Amino acid sequence: MATIPKVQLREGLEICRILNGLWQLSGNHGHIDQEKAVQSMPAYLECGLTTFDMADIYGPAELVYGAFYKKLLAKKRQEEVINIQGLTKYVPRPGPMTRKIVEEAIDSSLNRMGLNSLDCVQFHWWDYSDKRYLDALSHLSDLQAEGKILELSLTNFDTEHVKEIVNKGIKISSNQVQYSVVDRRPMMKMAEFCESQGIKLLTYGTIGGGLISEKYLGAKEPRGSEELNTASLDKYKKMIDAWGGWNLFQELLQTLNSIAKVHTCTIANVATKYILDMPAVGGVIIGCRLGIPGAEHIKENLKSFDIRLTPDDINKIESVLKRSSDLMQAIGDCGDEYREK
Template sequence: MAQVPKVRLAGGLEICRILNGMWQVSGAHGPIDPRKAVQAMDSYVNAGLTSFDMADIYGPAEEIYGQFYNQLKTRSGDTPPVQGLTKWVPRPGPMNRKVVENAIQHSLSRMQVDTLDCVQFHWWDYSDKRYLEALGHLSDMQQEGIIRELSLTNFDTKRLEEITGKGIRISSNQVQYSLIDRRPAALMEKFCLDHGIQLLTYGTLGGGLLSERYLGRVEPKGRAELYTASLGKYKNMIDAWGGWSLFQELLAALDTVAKRNSCSIASVATRYILDQPAVGGVIVGCRLGVPGAEHIGDSLRSFDLELRPQDLSDIEKVLKRSRDLMSLIGDCGDEYRG
């Protein structure tokens, strides 16, 4: 197993600085064979990439993880050396202790574990203050040892400050962060640094758009060309950021940097975000069980890469001409709340 850099969260859990994202088994990226997906997880763990990110709403993701976890446990007879970070994304409604317990028990059962390594809580509507009630119960369950790390997903800085002000310890906040979307640097970053909160980032590769595959390519349009949920989502971000022409300039700059460093555009894009203050880890989506969809080598290369002043200068020359997404969209997660 390779030596992959790790980061320790507030409650003591160590996770890899690159996490395996399981949104891509949700069904929004094409069909997935659960049996093949379970088998494919071995190659990530054998490469040292032992941290998996999922959610209760990602189709069979928790069940796939649970089957894999149980297989590892059966093989070794010991606690498997993997970390399962899940999310609870409740619908609006009562948030009493029983509701919270039922949700957590559902994840425990699907993931076949006695304790959840990390629960990342998402909330759709800030005007409904029951998110504080839910987090209070989750915090109690953390004290009881049912949850190791209590974290958030797509919360903005204002609400993060409110929650920590209530005495609730938050380990991490999962937010979109990439060369295209640099909103976390505006407000979130400083607050997290001041309060010992890690940022776990997604969208860092733009659903695959930040790659050689799209360098020099005519702008993709429509569902036939933007054929996964990720491609459609991040193409919209590119449109808001500066459009396809400027994006091509960014890809060209990244390609120059990549060739200079004997790596891929994906490795450069990942390293750039790993180097940002407060970023604990980057989540790289994996289409488990789909031949040719593994990007383990690019992920591992990111750890060896050191972006030098000339590399950063080449990238920043393009970035400074892009639009400010903070003023267009709002703080982290605001795109999910209208």
């Protein structure tokens, strides 16, 4: 097993600085064969990528993880069982958040994943005007104290509401947010506050669903559902449009490519390392196309750890980024794109 850089969260959970994202199991990225998905997971462990990120709303993601975990137990591979981390999310629809409702949701995740305690629960809430998210977090904090949850975290909360939650005395381990060379909103306010509180940022969208890659360097602008045929491609293409459009994005890809050639790596490696080096960032989540031959780039992704971006590299990247639109002004703070204004 390779030695992969890790980071420790507030309560002591050690996770890899590249996390295996299971959003692709949600059903919005094409058909996934669950059995093949389980069969493809050991390859990640063999390369030292032991941290998996999922959610209760990602289709069968928790079940796939649970089946994989059960296989490890059956084979008595205790070292791998001990060293694997499963981070999930609790994403309820706004409504009453009683102890019973919250505990039943956590128990459901425990049952699906085949665990006695959840390594990390990352809570998301759709509507800030419904303040019952504070009720949910209070109950989650109680369940944490009782041992059902190790790390209590957030997903897509903005800086204002992270501050509110922290000021309520709830100890938050991490906040999962979109963060990339295109979307740098976390560096505006979020990173500084989280760093001051010992809260790690776990970032997604860091390679733009695959758009930040050689595949799209010099390519014509993709349009329509046939070319943007996954939820990731559609989502991050819209972010590129808001950021500055396809022509400026091509300039960014050309710059990243010139840096990648010097470091003998890929555009995605450079984009990933750029974010890994940012203050408060604990890890980057890279989506896994489990069970799809040729869709996994495990060893390629690991090269991100070998890069040392120079001040000149950073200056070249930021010379392009400074000509982009202000996404804080256009969209709002982290996660605001998921909520009505």
